[in-house]
Amino acid sequence: MLLSIDRVLQLLSEGKSLNKIAELANCAETDVCSVIEEARSLLQKQNKSMSRKKIIIKKGDSRPASGNDESRDSGVYPSDDFLQGTELSAVPLSSELVIYTDGASRGNPGPSGIGIVIYDNNDHQVGKVSLYIGKGTNNFAEYTAIIRALKIAQYFKAIDIKIRTDSELVVKQLNGEYQVKNENIRPLYEEAVSIIKSLPKVRVEHVTRNLNDKADYLAKKASGQEKRS
Helix, strand or coil: CCCCHHHHHHHHHCCCCHHHHHHHHCCCHHHHHHHHHHHHHHHHHCCCCHHHCEEEEEECCCCCCCCCHHHHHHCCCCCCCCCCCEEEEEEECCCEEEEEEEEEECCCCEEEEEEEEEEECCCCEEEEEEEEEEEECHHHHHHHHHHHHHHHHHHCCCCEEEEEECCHHHHHHHCCCCCCCCCCCHHHHHHHHHHHHHCCCEEEEECCHHHHHHHHHHHHHHHCCCCCC
16 A cells, blocks of 8 residues: 555544554554654645644554553653544644543552543534553542643644543642642643643633543543453
8 A cells, every 4th residue: 555645644534543554554653653744744834724634543552551550650651652542533733622531540549541532612522532541549540631631732733722620639739729749749740731831722620520421431441441451
């Protein structure tokens, strides 16, 4: 198969995963990602309407975000691929996003997962994340979910982001109402604040659990994937 931009985007629009495209093209998955980045660059250079240019990604990986479970407990956020466990569709660049996040831990600390649900400004669901992240606490999972959501928003150059979570503690910490006293959580807090400052407009809002049921389901589902991982 010829690894062209048109062909890669066509396969992505058909729901093919990055792994499958790489298999069809007999190339590395990183080559497919490079083609996607090239497509984005061309679209920006040609100054075409971003509302009509959509990149569709489906990257499933049940492995922990870091192979070292000890890093989960120490609060050291991994630097690996932030698209693990992610499905994105019809996400225009430079858009407005509403992102619901949740984290779950079976045991606190214990096997943990994150759940993220992404909506555009027309309230259409355009993405989701369900990922096992190793062993950690509930707060570790909550912050990991928010950081992952912020990185996705950063990747798509979103201009207005609302992060919604049912963790009132995390919301008040990120909004400066509460101090972060847990030293294991502080690196995550600092990373989240750093990303927020790099984005044009971010609001972190508290919602009740019943309004965050989809993200809650995805987080709990992922936290039960320890054996598969």
